[in-house]
Structures are given as structure tokens and as C-alpha cells.
Amino acid sequence: MDKDIGRIVEVRGINVKAKLFRLLPPYLINNGIVVSAPKINSFVKTKVGLDTIICQVNGEYNVEKEDKATDYYIDLTVKGYIDHGKFIQGLRMLPIVSSNLSLLNNDDYAIIYDFDKDHSFFIGKDLFEINKDIYLNFNNLMPTHIGIFGNTGSGKSNTLANIYSHYIKELNGYVSSNAKVLLFDLNNEYGKNSICNKQHKVIYNLTTRKQSSKRIPFSFENITEDEMSILLNASIKTQIPTIKHAFKSLKEEHEEEYYLKYVKNTIRNNQKDLFFAIRFRLNEYIKKINNINWHSNALNFYYSKDDGTRIFNNSSDFDSIVLNNIQINLPAEPLDRFKFELCFSIIRECEHGVNFEFLLPLLTRAEKIFNDLKKVFDFEDNSDIFENKNLAIIQLGNVNNDMTMIVPSLISSVIFRRQLEKKQGEEIKTIINIVLDEAHNILYKEDDLAVHNNLLEKFEKIVKEGRKFGVFLTVSSQRPSDISSTILSQLHNYFIHKLVNPNDLNQIRKAVAFLDENALNFLTILAPGECILSGTSLSMPIFIQIEELDNETKPNSNNVVLFGRDGIIK
Incomplete structure (x- = not known):
């Protein structure tokens, strides 16, 4: 009663x-x-x-x-x-x-708190009702876009790990799983046994200081012309047509003679800057051109023989002794092959009257970006990024700013396209949860950087349309006010820990329609681990004390202990 x-x-x-x-x-x-x-x-x-x-x-x-x-x-x-x-x-x-x-x-x-215990997990205790356990239903939570927000030290990393620890454990109980989780770890906090035992996940600890010990398998064919144009920051009128021609030439699979013709014409036409740019960047693929030099007074190319004599470009035997001996070795690595095609596409454009100085920045940018891409991607490996596991973690703490933007952009774009192709009017058969930790570092509002704006556009598309194709986004951030309002407003479920910044509170007030003013007033006084859960997975907002994971499973995000038995100062 x-x-x-x-x-x-x-x-x-x-x-x-x-x-x-x-x-x-x-x-x-x-x-x-x-x-x-x-x-x-x-x-x-x-x-x-x-x-x-x-x-x-x-x-x-x-x-x-x-x-x-x-x-x-x-x-x-x-x-x-x-x-x-x-x-x-x-x-x-x-x-x-x-x-x-x-x-x-x-x-x-x-x-x-409607839940089916057969498909639910324990998330924590009700803050205001003693002995009331809170369970969340996987079917109501995981196929949704999720936001986890809170100041540093408020417990948001533990909340993220808690949700996905239970989810991966549930998935591992099935022989074959049609659900995957891809986590972009910007601070390298989710290594070792965080979330789940390391044998149940694949970790890509990336770096741009040297070649990563384990690179991400990625087919070059997954990079579209538009994406390459953005990576190389190409201008619309002159540089993008050059990139499109390079892609076209790559598909046509020309023989060596096709490229020899362009090299010979560059030398015959005394295109000094273009020739030396090509020789510098393609030296390992074009042989017998190192002894070709430029005479500043004669304004002509010449070839230096071993005995010290010179054969000038306008001499009758220059073709037979020099040009006809040039050799082309086509690169095998896909990214090198595209750089190779890009160089010859630039030669072609210059022959049609385009100023070389307008196209040279393409090569400079390509040299840097391609070098970094090869440190984190294996373009000759077409295997599955998940390696038959349910969780893949991509650690970006040691990569430069370009790769911090490019890696999530390329991989998420491929995932979205594949999910779209799989559906083709049928019911969703597979789902993928893409998780962005410290999301404010890459999902901030638009700026002048084309690579970032492209990344933001792709994630905004995922959060707006991904539900129809089985792609769901989870963002975790200590600064919700920095995140694109489009993304913030499209989330379905919000785990909101302590927030004190007025801009963050105002952003949450505008984005989270399920919260009333009374609940929002509590955000500034929540203790670590306490949060408000609001969204479609529950009938009404609820205050929760999130269960703290054990030290082995929780992410590496604890505060430093300065003094004491476990302190760093002895």
C-alpha cells in the first residue's frame, strides 16, 4: 500500500x-x-x-x-x-x-525509468532517492546522438567510459556483432585496458614525429577529388582543375612514355623553374636528369658529361645523348603515385598557359600533407580498421594540428558513405557510434581554415542525417559553448555534469529543450560524478550519481596527486 x-x-x-x-x-x-x-x-x-x-x-x-x-x-x-x-x-x-x-x-x-533489464545496464544511483538504482536501456540510448558535458574534473570522462564499457561488454557477448564503436581520443586517455580489456579493442597510437608503429589501414580510393582539393587548400580557378586532371590521369594508368614526353618538353621549352621543381620532388622516380643544369647567361639547359664538357639544349646531339636516356619508374605507393600524377598535371597546365607560380603551392602543400598522411595511414592496406573487434580507438594526442583535423574527417566520411551504400532503401543492418572526446578542440565554430570547416561540415551532416543510416555521434566536452550550435542542438541525450561558465550554461539552456530552469540551477553545484541526464532515453530528466569505474577500466584522466603516499613529490 x-x-x-x-x-x-x-x-x-x-x-x-x-x-x-x-x-x-x-x-x-x-x-x-x-x-x-x-x-x-x-x-x-x-x-x-x-x-x-x-x-x-x-x-x-x-x-x-x-x-x-x-x-x-x-x-x-x-x-x-x-x-x-x-x-x-x-x-x-x-x-x-x-x-x-x-x-x-x-x-x-x-x-x-522504463527499462528492460535484459537489454539495460546500471549507470548509477538516483541523487535524491535512496537505494534507487538507475538503469539505461541500450535500445533507447546507443542508437542516438549523445552529448557529455562538464568542467574538467567533473566526471565526464568516467561517464563516457562507463557507457561504452557496458556497451562493449554487451556486444562481446554475441558471436557476430553488427555494431561498432570508433573513438577519437584527442588526449590519449583511452589506451591500455580503459573501457575494456585491450585484447577486445584495437588501438592506433598515432604520431607525426615519426612513422606510427601501427598505422590506420586506408585505401587511397576512399579520398575523393573534393577532399583532396580541401587537403591541399586548392584555389577554385587554377588549382582544383589541376587536381581533377591528376585524378583522371591516375585512373587512365598511362605508360612511362606518356610522362617522358612531358619531361622532354619541359627541358626543350627551357621551363627552368618547373623542371627543377619536378626533379626535386620526383628525383627517385625520374633517372638520368641530375646532370642537367641551367646556364644563366645562355638561358638554356645543358648536360655535364663526366669529362667536364657540356652539351647544350640547342645542340644536335642533345636528344640522343640526354633526352632519350631519361628513365621513368612509376611509384607503387598510392600517395606517391598521386603526387607523381599531380606534378605532371601541373606540367600539362603550364603548357596550356597557366603561370607555374600559381600551381607551385600545390606541390609545397602536398609535400607536407602527404608526408604526414603516410605517418598515420597505410594506403597499401585495405583491411578492416576494427580488425574484427567491436571497438577501435584512434589516439591523436601526438599528431600535429593538420592531422588532428584530417584523420577524423577522412575516416568518418568513409564510414558515413559506406553506411549509406549498405542501406540502399532497406532497413538498417549495422550501426556505428563515432565518439569524439574533448570535442571542442575540433568541432568549434567555423573559421578560415578549409580543412577544419570541411571536418565541421561532415560531422554536422552526420548529426543531422546519420540516424537514417545507422551512424551516431557521441561528443564529450568541457566547453559546450565552443561547439557548433548545429551539432549541440541535434543531440538526443545529454549527460550534463557541473558547469559554471555563463556562456556554457546559456548554450545548454538553449540546446536542451527537456530541462526546466529549476534543473539548470543545479548545474553549478553538482559534485564530481553527479550529472543531469536529459533526453529521449528517459521519460523525464533525472539527477544521477554515475557509478565510478575501477582504476583499470577508467580513462587516464585523474588529477595529479602532489603530496602523500601516492604523490609525485616524495
């Missing part, structure tokens, strides 16, 4: 006042079970006929006469009602004056 604690004395729309029968102690005994007395943000219920209305406590006060408390009241807000065993958020009905107010029982909580 439910425990009655008071009665309704006033109803003004959704705002309700109730008078308690007596002053309640902090804890009550209900059917032999210890439960919390009504307190701020906890729930109570009242009946209208056979219907049950759920209200949330907003405040409490008493009335005193002659310095003695005589009456005790609580202010309530109507949240919804229970209809045929299901909680519905809304205002189909309101409480009636003089109806009794009761505590919720376990069945009521099970209805409000």
Missing part, C-alpha cells in the same frame, strides 16, 4: 501546493523498505480517479505562529501521468484539491 504524506491544497496550472500531514524525517519506512522523504527534485504522486499524476518537488517551507511551526508545505510541478503502465510526460490532467499525496513505490519508479 502506498504511504500518504499529505494532501493537495492549491492547483495553479502545473504549479501545485501540498500540505504535509506532519514534518517528515529525512528517511521513512515504506512497506519495510527505507526510502527518502520528499526533497528537492524528488517525485511524489497523487490520484485522480484511477489515474496517477507524477509531480516533482521544487521547494518546501513551513508556517509559524508564535515562533512555533504549525504547518508544513511543499511546492510541486506536474511532470506527467501513468497510463496503462506507461509514464507519459504531459498535461492531460491536473491534480485535484484535497486529493492525497503519496510516495512512489518501486513499481512506479520502474514505470518512470
Whole structure:
């Protein structure tokens, strides 16, 4: 039987006042079970006929006469009602004056926090209801876009790891899984056994200081012409056509004689700058040209023989002795082959009157970007990035700024295209969760950098359209105000830890439609590990103390201990 604690004395729309029968102690005994007395943000219920209305406590006060408390009241807000065993958020009905107010029982909580234990996981405890465990349903949470926000040290990394630790454990229980998780780790916090044992995940610890020990398998064919144009920051009128011709030539698979013709014409036409640029960048693929030099006075190429004599470009035997002996060795590595094609595409454009100085920046940019790309990608390996595992972690803590933007952009773009191709009007058969930790570092609002704007555009497309194709985004950040408002507003579920910055609070206020002002006021005083969960996975927002993972499973994001037994100063 439910425990009655008071009665309704006033109803003004959704705002309700109730008078308690007596002053309640902090804890009550209900059917032999210890439960919390009504307190701020906890729930109570009242009946209208056979219907049950759920209200949330907003405040409490008493009335005193002659310095003695005589009456005790609580202010309530109507949240919804229970209809045929299901909680519905809304205002189909309101409480009636003089109806009794009761505590919720376990069945009521099970209805409000609807979950199927066969497909749910324990996330933590209700902050305001003692002994109330909170479970989240995988089917309601994982196929959604998720945001995890909070100041540094508030517990957001533990929350992210907690969610995906349970999810990967669930996936590993199936022989074959059609669900994968790809985590971009910007601070290298999710290595070793974080989230799950390292034997159940694949880790790519990338660096641009040298070639990474384990590079990401990635087919060059996955890079489109448009993406290459953005990588090389190509101008629309002159440089992009050159890149498109390089792609076209790559598909045509020309023989060596095709390229020899362009090299010979460059020398015959005395295109000094173009020739030396090609020789510098393609020296290992074009042989017998190192002894060809430029005579500044004669304004002509010449060839230096071993005996010291010179054969000038305009001499009759220059072709037979010099040009006809040049050799072309086509590169095998895909990125080198494209650079090779790009150089000859530039030669072709220059023959058609384009100024070489307009195209030279392409080669300079390509030299740097391609060098970094080969340190983190293996373009000759077409194997699966997940290696038949359910979790892949790409650590970006040791790569430069270009690769921090480019790696997530290229991989996420390929994932989205493949998911789109797989669906083809059919039902979704596979899903992929893309996780961005410290997302404010790459999903900040638009700037003048083409590579970043391209990255942002792709993730905005995923958050707007990914649900239809089984691609879902999880972002974790300590600065929600820095993240693109398009992404922030399209998330389905929000885990919001402590936030104190006014800009962050205002951004959450605008983006999270499920939160009322009363809940938002608590964000500045939440303790580490405490958060508000609001979104489509639950019927209403709830305050949770997130379960803390063990030291081996949690990410490497703990605060440094300065003094003491475990301190760094002995």
C-alpha cells in the first residue's frame, strides 16, 4: 500500500501546493523498505480517479505562529501521468484539491525509468532517492546522438567510459556483432585496458614525429577529388582543375612514355623553374636528369658529361645523348603515385598557359600533407580498421594540428558513405557510434581554415542525417559553448555534469529543450560524478550519481596527486 504524506491544497496550472500531514524525517519506512522523504527534485504522486499524476518537488517551507511551526508545505510541478503502465510526460490532467499525496513505490519508479533489464545496464544511483538504482536501456540510448558535458574534473570522462564499457561488454557477448564503436581520443586517455580489456579493442597510437608503429589501414580510393582539393587548400580557378586532371590521369594508368614526353618538353621549352621543381620532388622516380643544369647567361639547359664538357639544349646531339636516356619508374605507393600524377598535371597546365607560380603551392602543400598522411595511414592496406573487434580507438594526442583535423574527417566520411551504400532503401543492418572526446578542440565554430570547416561540415551532416543510416555521434566536452550550435542542438541525450561558465550554461539552456530552469540551477553545484541526464532515453530528466569505474577500466584522466603516499613529490 502506498504511504500518504499529505494532501493537495492549491492547483495553479502545473504549479501545485501540498500540505504535509506532519514534518517528515529525512528517511521513512515504506512497506519495510527505507526510502527518502520528499526533497528537492524528488517525485511524489497523487490520484485522480484511477489515474496517477507524477509531480516533482521544487521547494518546501513551513508556517509559524508564535515562533512555533504549525504547518508544513511543499511546492510541486506536474511532470506527467501513468497510463496503462506507461509514464507519459504531459498535461492531460491536473491534480485535484484535497486529493492525497503519496510516495512512489518501486513499481512506479520502474514505470518512470522504463527499462528492460535484459537489454539495460546500471549507470548509477538516483541523487535524491535512496537505494534507487538507475538503469539505461541500450535500445533507447546507443542508437542516438549523445552529448557529455562538464568542467574538467567533473566526471565526464568516467561517464563516457562507463557507457561504452557496458556497451562493449554487451556486444562481446554475441558471436557476430553488427555494431561498432570508433573513438577519437584527442588526449590519449583511452589506451591500455580503459573501457575494456585491450585484447577486445584495437588501438592506433598515432604520431607525426615519426612513422606510427601501427598505422590506420586506408585505401587511397576512399579520398575523393573534393577532399583532396580541401587537403591541399586548392584555389577554385587554377588549382582544383589541376587536381581533377591528376585524378583522371591516375585512373587512365598511362605508360612511362606518356610522362617522358612531358619531361622532354619541359627541358626543350627551357621551363627552368618547373623542371627543377619536378626533379626535386620526383628525383627517385625520374633517372638520368641530375646532370642537367641551367646556364644563366645562355638561358638554356645543358648536360655535364663526366669529362667536364657540356652539351647544350640547342645542340644536335642533345636528344640522343640526354633526352632519350631519361628513365621513368612509376611509384607503387598510392600517395606517391598521386603526387607523381599531380606534378605532371601541373606540367600539362603550364603548357596550356597557366603561370607555374600559381600551381607551385600545390606541390609545397602536398609535400607536407602527404608526408604526414603516410605517418598515420597505410594506403597499401585495405583491411578492416576494427580488425574484427567491436571497438577501435584512434589516439591523436601526438599528431600535429593538420592531422588532428584530417584523420577524423577522412575516416568518418568513409564510414558515413559506406553506411549509406549498405542501406540502399532497406532497413538498417549495422550501426556505428563515432565518439569524439574533448570535442571542442575540433568541432568549434567555423573559421578560415578549409580543412577544419570541411571536418565541421561532415560531422554536422552526420548529426543531422546519420540516424537514417545507422551512424551516431557521441561528443564529450568541457566547453559546450565552443561547439557548433548545429551539432549541440541535434543531440538526443545529454549527460550534463557541473558547469559554471555563463556562456556554457546559456548554450545548454538553449540546446536542451527537456530541462526546466529549476534543473539548470543545479548545474553549478553538482559534485564530481553527479550529472543531469536529459533526453529521449528517459521519460523525464533525472539527477544521477554515475557509478565510478575501477582504476583499470577508467580513462587516464585523474588529477595529479602532489603530496602523500601516492604523490609525485616524495
